[in-house]
Amino acid sequence: MSNSQSSNVQSIHDKAPERNPGMDFDPGVFAGLRVNRSAVERRAATLGKRRTVKKDYQAAWLLKAVSCIDLTTLAGDDTPGKVRRLCQKARRPVRQDILDGLGVGDLGLTVGAVCVYHNLIGVAVEALQGTNIPVAAVSTGFPAGQIPLELKLAQVRDAVKAGASEIDIVISRSRVLTGDWAGLYYEVKAFREACGDAHMKSILATGELATLTHVAHASWVCMMAGSDFIKTSTGKEAVNATLPFSLVMVRAIRDYYALTGCRVGYKPAGGISKAKEALEYLFLMKEELGREWLSPTLFRFGASSLLGDIERQLEHHLTGSYSAQHRHPVS
Numbered sequence: 001m002s003n004s005q006s007s008n009v010q011s012i013h014d015k016a017p018e019r020n021p022g023m024d025f026d027p028g029v030f031a032g033l034r035v036n037r038s039a040v041e042r043r044a045a046t047l048g049k050r051r052t053v054k055k056d057y058q059a060a061w062l063l064k065a066v067s068c069i070d071l072t073t074l075a076g077d078d079t080p081g082k083v084r085r086l087c088q089k090a091r092r093p094v095r096q097d098i099l100d101g102l103g104v105g106d107l108g109l110t111v112g113a114v115c116v117y118h119n120l121i122g123v124a125v126e127a128l129q130g131t132n133i134p135v136a137a138v139s140t141g142f143p144a145g146q147i148p149l150e151l152k153l154a155q156v157r158d159a160v161k162a163g164a165s166e167i168d169i170v171i172s173r174s175r176v177l178t179g180d181w182a183g184l185y186y187e188v189k190a191f192r193e194a195c196g197d198a199h200m201k202s203i204l205a206t207g208e209l210a211t212l213t214h215v216a217h218a219s220w221v222c223m224m225a226g227s228d229f230i231k232t233s234t235g236k237e238a239v240n241a242t243l244p245f246s247l248v249m250v251r252a253i254r255d256y257y258a259l260t261g262c263r264v265g266y267k268p269a270g271g272i273s274k275a276k277e278a279l280e281y282l283f284l285m286k287e288e289l290g291r292e293w294l295s296p297t298l299f300r301f302g303a304s305s306l307l308g309d310i311e312r313q314l315e316h317h318l319t320g321s322y323s324a325q326h327r328h329p330v331s
C-alpha cells in the first residue's frame with residue numbers, strides 16, 4: 001500500500017469534529033418533500049453491484065472503514081470486563097502483523113469511538129485513558145425511548161457527567177407517526193441543550209417509521225434541532241440499517257448542507273457485519289456527499305461485529321485468498 005493511502009487513514013482521524021448549531025423550526029422546508037420508494041430502491045441496488053478494484057485500494061478502504069467504526073456493545077450480558085476488552089480492541093483494532101504485511105507499519109489506527117450502555121460509561125472512559133477515542137453512550141431510554149422526557153434529559157446530563165463525549169439519543173417514534181413535527185423538534189432541541197459540549201447523534205429507528213417520506217422528514221427535523229449526526233437504528237428494531245434508508249438520510253444531509261452550509265454526520269447502525277457492506281456504505285457516502293464525508297468526524301458505522309470481518313478480509317488480502325465477492329468499486 002502506498003504512503004499516501006496509509007497516511008490518508010490516519011490524518012482523517014485527527015480532524016476537528018463538525019458541530020451543527022441547528023436552525024429555527026420551519027416545517028415549510030420539508031413538508032412538500034415526498035420520497036419515491038422505487039427510485040430509491042433502484043439506486044440502492046446499483047451500490048451493491050460487483051466490480052473490481054485494485055487490491056491495494058481495497059485494503060486502504062477497509063482501514064478507513066475501521067477508523068469510522070463506533071465499536072459497540074449493547075447487550076444484556078455486558079460486563080465491565082467485556083467493555084475493557086472491547087476498549088483494548090478499540091486501541092489496536094487491526095493486528096500489527098496484518099498492518100506490517102500491508103506495509104503500513106504503525107499507523108496509530110483506532111476505531112471512531114466505543115459505544116456502550118449508560119452504566120458502563122465510566123469503565124470505558126477509564127479503559128480508554130491516554131487515547132483520543134471518544135466514549136459514546138446510548139441514552140434517552142434507548143432503545144424504545146418509552147420513558148418520560150424528564151428522565152430522558154436527566155439520563156443525557158448524567159451520561160455527559162460520567163464522561164461520555166458522544167450521546168446517541170433515540171427519537172420518539174410516536175411523534176413521527178402522528179405527524180407531531182414541532183413536538184419532535186423541541187424534544188430533540190432539549191436533548192441538544194442537555195448534551196452541552198458532547199456531540200449528539202439522533203437515532204431515527206428508521207425501521208419503525210412506516211415510510212421513507214417519514215424518514216426524510218424526521219432527518220430534517222433532527223438536523224434543524226441541532227443533531228451533529230443522524231443515525232438509522234438502535235440495532236434492536238426488526239429492520240435496521242439499509243441502503244434505501246441511508247440514501248434518503250444522506251440526501252437530507254446533502255440538502256441541509258446546501259441550505260445552511262453545515263455538515264451533519266451520518267451513522268448507519270444495526271446489522272452491518274460484513275466488510276463488503278462497509279464498502280457499499282463508503283461508496284454511498286462518496287457518491288452522494290463527496291469525499292469530505294469519508295471521515296470519522298462525519299461518518300460512523302454503529303457495529304458490534306463488523307471489525308472482525310474486516311480484519312479477516314485484510315488477512316485474506318495478504319494471503320491472496322481475498323474473495324472476488326468482496327471486490328467493490330470504492331476508489
Ligand SMILES: O=C[C@H](O)COP(=O)(O)O
Nearest residue numbers: 234235270271302303304
Ligand atoms: O448502534 C449500534 C448497533 O446497536 C449495533 O448493532 P449490531 O450489533 O447489529 O452491529
